[in-house]
Amino acid sequence: MDISRRDLFKIGGKILVLASAGATLEQITGAAPPSEAYRMAGHWWGMIVDIDLCIGCGNCVRACSKENNVPEGYFRTWVERYEIEEGKQPHVESPNGAIDGFAPLTRTDLKSFYVPKLCNQCADSPCVQVCPVGATFVSPDGVVLVDESYCLGCRYCVQACPYGCRYLHPEKQTVDKCTLCYHRITKGLTTACCENCPTGARLLVDFKNPKDPAHEILRTSMVQVLKPYMATGAKVYYKNLDGEVR
Amino acid sequence: MLVAALAVFLVIRSAIIPRAFGQYGHYRPGALDLVRQHPIAFAGQDTCVLCHDDEAKSRAAGKHAHVACEACHGPLAQHADDPVAHVPKLPDVATLCRRCHEQDAAKPKNFPQVATAEHSGGMACNNCHQPHNPHL
Amino acid sequence: MIPGVDGFIYPNEAELQWSILIVLYPYITGLVAGAFILASLERVFQVDAVRPTYRLALLTALAFLLVAPLPLQLHLGHPERSFEMYLTPHRSSAMAMFGFVYLWYLTVVLLVEIWLEYRAEIVALARSATGPKRWIYRALTLGSYNVSPEARRIDDKVGYAVTVIGIPSAFLLHGYVGFIFGSVKANPWWSTPLMPVVFLFSAMVSGIAAVMVLYVVSMKVRRTAIDMRCLDTIARYLFYTFVIDFSLEMLDLVHRTYESDESFRSLDFMVHTRLWVSQVILQICLGTLLPLALLAANQLWRFSEARRKVMYMIAGGMTLIGIFAMRWNVVIGGQLFSKSFLGYTSYKLQMGAREGLLSASVLMLLPFVILLILVKLLPPWREGEAHKA
Numbered sequence: 001m002d003i004s005r006r007d008l009f010k011i012g013g014k015i016l017v018l019a020s021a022g023a024t025l026e027q028i029t030g031a032a033p034p035s036e037a038y039r040m041a042g043h044w045w046g047m048i049v050d051i052d053l054c055i056g057c058g059n060c061v062r063a064c065s066k067e068n069n070v071p072e073g074y075f076r077t078w079v080e081r082y083e084i085e086e087g088k089q090p091h092v093e094s095p096n097g098a099i100d101g102f103a104p105l106t107r108t109d110l111k112s113f114y115v116p117k118l119c120n121q122c123a124d125s126p127c128v129q130v131c132p133v134g135a136t137f138v139s140p141d142g143v144v145l146v147d148e149s150y151c152l153g154c155r156y157c158v159q160a161c162p163y164g165c166r167y168l169h170p171e172k173q174t175v176d177k178c179t180l181c182y183h184r185i186t187k188g189l190t191t192a193c194c195e196n197c198p199t200g201a202r203l204l205v206d207f208k209n210p211k212d213p214a215h216e217i218l219r220t221s222m223v224q225v226l227k228p229y230m231a232t233g234a235k236v237y238y239k240n241l242d243g244e245v246r
Numbered sequence: 247m248l249v250a251a252l253a254v255f256l257v258i259r260s261a262i263i264p265r266a267f268g269q270y271g272h273y274r275p276g277a278l279d280l281v282r283q284h285p286i287a288f289a290g291q292d293t294c295v296l297c298h299d300d301e302a303k304s305r306a307a308g309k310h311a312h313v314a315c316e317a318c319h320g321p322l323a324q325h326a327d328d329p330v331a332h333v334p335k336l337p338d339v340a341t342l343c344r345r346c347h348e349q350d351a352a353k354p355k356n357f358p359q360v361a362t363a364e365h366s367g368g369m370a371c372n373n374c375h376q377p378h379n380p381h382l
Numbered sequence: 383m384i385p386g387v388d389g390f391i392y393p394n395e396a397e398l399q400w401s402i403l404i405v406l407y408p409y410i411t412g413l414v415a416g417a418f419i420l421a422s423l424e425r426v427f428q429v430d431a432v433r434p435t436y437r438l439a440l441l442t443a444l445a446f447l448l449v450a451p452l453p454l455q456l457h458l459g460h461p462e463r464s465f466e467m468y469l470t471p472h473r474s475s476a477m478a479m480f481g482f483v484y485l486w487y488l489t490v491v492l493l494v495e496i497w498l499e500y501r502a503e504i505v506a507l508a509r510s511a512t513g514p515k516r517w518i519y520r521a522l523t524l525g526s527y528n529v530s531p532e533a534r535r536i537d538d539k540v541g542y543a544v545t546v547i548g549i550p551s552a553f554l555l556h557g558y559v560g561f562i563f564g565s566v567k568a569n570p571w572w573s574t575p576l577m578p579v580v581f582l583f584s585a586m587v588s589g590i591a592a593v594m595v596l597y598v599v600s601m602k603v604r605r606t607a608i609d610m611r612c613l614d615t616i617a618r619y620l621f622y623t624f625v626i627d628f629s630l631e632m633l634d635l636v637h638r639t640y641e642s643d644e645s646f647r648s649l650d651f652m653v654h655t656r657l658w659v660s661q662v663i664l665q666i667c668l669g670t671l672l673p674l675a676l677l678a679a680n681q682l683w684r685f686s687e688a689r690r691k692v693m694y695m696i697a698g699g700m701t702l703i704g705i706f707a708m709r710w711n712v713v714i715g716g717q718l719f720s721k722s723f724l725g726y727t728s729y730k731l732q733m734g735a736r737e738g739l740l741s742a743s744v745l746m747l748l749p750f751v752i753l754l755i756l757v758k759l760l761p762p763w764r765e766g767e768a769h770k771a
Contacts, residue, residue, distance in 0.1 A: 040270075040278075052354055053354065054354075055346055055350075055353045055354065055357055055359075056350065056352060056353065057345045057346045058345065059317055059345070059346075063288065063316075063317075063321070066287050066288075066320070066321045067286070067287045067288055067321065068284070073396075074393075074394060075393045075394055078392075078393045080390075081352050082352075083352070089724070090724070091390075092390040092722065092724055093390060094390070094392075094393055096393075097393040101345045102350070102352070104348050104349060104350040104351075105350050105351040105352045106351060107351055108351045112351050112352035113352055114352055114353075117392075126566075126567060126568060129474045129475065130474070130475045130476070130477065130565075130566070131472055131475055132467050132471065132472055132475045132477040132478040132480070133463075133466040133467055133469075133470050133471070133472060133478070134267070134271075134272040134273045134274070134470050134472045135273070135466075136273075137270075137271050137272065137273035137277070138271070139270070139278060140270050140271075145277060145278070145281050146277075147273060147274055147276075147277030147280065148277075148280065149274075149276075149277070149280060150264070150273075150274055150277065150463070150466065151459070151460065151463075152458050152459065152460050152461075152463050152464060152466065152467075153458050153459015153460050154457070154458055154459075154477065155399040155400060155459075156475070156477055156562070158394075158399045159399060159400065159566055159568070159569065159716075159717075160566050160568055161568060162567070162568035162721060163392070163721075164391075164392030164393075164394050164395050164720075164721055164722075165392075165394065166394065167394040167397075168397075168399065168459060172459075173459030173460060174459055174460065175459075179281055179284075182278075182281045182282060182284075183281060183282045183283065183284040183285075183286065184286060184288075184290075186282055187286075189286070189288075189290045190290070192287070192288050195288055195290055195291070195314050195316065195317070196288070196314055196316060196317040197317070198310075198312075198313040198314075198317050198346055199312075199357070200312055230567060230568065246721070246722045246723060246724070248490075255468075259468070259469055262469065263469050263470065264469075264470075267470055268470075272470065272472050272473075
């Protein structure tokens with residue numbers, strides 16, 4: 001089945017044109033330009049999570065799942081429970097992502113706490129860096145999103161994320177992840193997880209808003225991001241996070 | 247021949263490349279709207295209190311002041327859009343209250359928590375505690 | 383408790399994203415690059431002894447290159463969108479260059495070189511063949527029937543230039559795959575500047591071994607005597623390349639163990655448990671140390687022709703298994719441990735699924751079927767006019 005150069009280009013051209021017909025239809029029926037009421041340039045989104053307030057109820061996981069139709073067994077957000085005994089490796093669990101909360105812990109002789117996790121909306125995102133076609137990107141207002149009509153499903157971004165927050169949607173066969181409820185925050189609402197957190201452990205912040213409580217919190221509290229040595233420009237800050245947390 | 251092939255490629259490319267690709271960055275700007283079009287499931291408590299004034303007042307006076315309505319009642323944007331067509335089902339009290347208030351060593355020490363089996367002996371929580379303002 | 387999961391993993395890590403098909407892809411492009419380098423040994427570096435395998439090496443490279451995109455296409459969630467890599471390649475992504483490098487290598491390097499090499503025979507067969515084959519040969523001439531000595535001299539010069547361009551192109555074709563893994567800072571099993579180099583040298587090892595084995599098998603099938611000078615030379619180059627490859631892998635291991643960073647404990651445990659068979663037994667012992675010993679023995683002592691053939695065949699076969707195991711250990715191994723360093727998951731290889739064992743086996747057999755057709759169409763054994771060295 002030796003193909004000469006000429007044949008190759010002929011065949012290649014035909015495939016290209018045929019495939020493009022389908023793609024063109026898809027793109028032409030695409031969206032209108034962004035609405036004027038919400039100015040992307042005026043916002044820079046992130047989140048602040050306070051470990052001292054999280055009770056591990058799992059409300060955030062359930063809310064996110066309902067708001068975003070997250071497929072079962074996959075997680076845009078989840079909660080981990082750390083049990084740290086001195087001199088030993090930490091014991092961590094996240095039963096089904098904590099979608100049904102946790103079984104109560106009775107041991108009081110060790111350090112234990114809950115850690116909610118989500119996409120860190122990295123400003124220097126390694127997942128965006130590796131996408132071969134530009135199907136995932138950082139929006140002008142700082143949210144890392146996936147273009148599900150453009151994603152090939154190669155999963156390079158899933159490999160590149162240090163935090164494990166991406167997955168392949170089993171039905172759509174494209175990559176999915178926390179969108180910081182972009183469809184809500186651009187309409188003046190807060191994220192589903194923050195709305196439903198009963199203790200205020202999760203707080204949506206807009207760094208470009210001079211009145212946002214984030215500025216005061218960052219100025220007065222000890223905060224960390226996850227895996228700071230990865231230098232991903234993570235925009236989810238954790239208050240009162242223990243050094244053992246990965 | 248190589249030049250001809252390149253020219254053909256460039257022509258085809260300009261025809262099928264997504265509109266305005268690269269406007270904000272290396273992506274299709276239509277993607278932003280695609281994400282924004284996603285339907286909303288949780289109305290947000292600001293919407294709930296527009297109608298449910300009494301419950302809001304009662305809640306504001308107690309310890310659940312900062313707990314959103316839908317945190318217990320579930321996603322109710324559909325109900326907010328059409329209250330008659332979508333009547334929300336009240337949550338199961340036992341499961342609901344225990345999720346937050348069951349005693350757990352990993353929870354912050356100052357958070358109100360009880361070993362519910364001993365605390366109420368199997369009685370429903372709302373036998374004594376009014377959910378919107380639970381203080382006795 | 384999720385079956386197959388030990389310890390703690392991030393909830394989305396239970397399922398492996400890159401399957402056996404992604405193990406196959408670097409294996410196949412490695413064979414392409416390696417076979418081409420062996421061919422270039424003769425064409426550019428004037429190692430006359432390996433001339434009998436020149437054409438076979440080129441055809442082997444082509445057969446495998448034609449199959450190379452297939453595991454990728456089968457793996458994609460949306461293969462119908464793969465042309466997007468040509469439309470909007472993301473310059474910061476190593477993967478984006480695949481379409482261009484592949485097309486470049488297939489057309490400008492491999493097809494041109496094969497065409498130039500076989501032109502004399504193609505023209506002769508276009509005139510002498512009968513039936514449908516005649517039309518194939520006529521098409522392959524691309525309209526050029528000039529096989530005068532002057533034309534052949536030009537063919538030779540151009541062919542030489544193409545091979546010279548082809549060597550860095552082959553390095554790029556396989557090296558970028560190594561970079562795809564080596565540049566992922568999130569994964570400590572993959573992230574190392576050595577990765578592209580290790581990939582490249584193991585590719586050369588597998589390619590040379592593949593051509594060596596195919597040569598011996600072809601000669602046996604044709605009941606023709608094996609050119610032992612050729613075979614001994616190939617084995618010698620295989621040995622040299624393998625020594626470099628093994629040194630690089632050992633360097634990675636020693637460096638990793640010495641620095642013993644945060645990931646080491648978790649990775650070490652993984653190698654001793656989940657990767658024990660594939661890494662220690664298959665890749666290192668049977669796939670590297672055994673072939674190295676057999677090849678080294680032939681550098682130190684003189685064995686009989688029959689013995690040498692057996693040793694080379696075992697070495698070659700074990701090498702091919704070992705390099706496959708190496709790809710497996712990199713790709714699958716990199717996904718078995720959690721990035722929390724507190725747990726592991728397992729790879730569930732299914733039989734009939736889209737990315738299952740059956741698909742992988744078919745894809746692995748396909749290049750040999752294609753090679754058979756190519757060998758029938760463009761026999762590597764009749765050297766009508768040997769090109770100038």
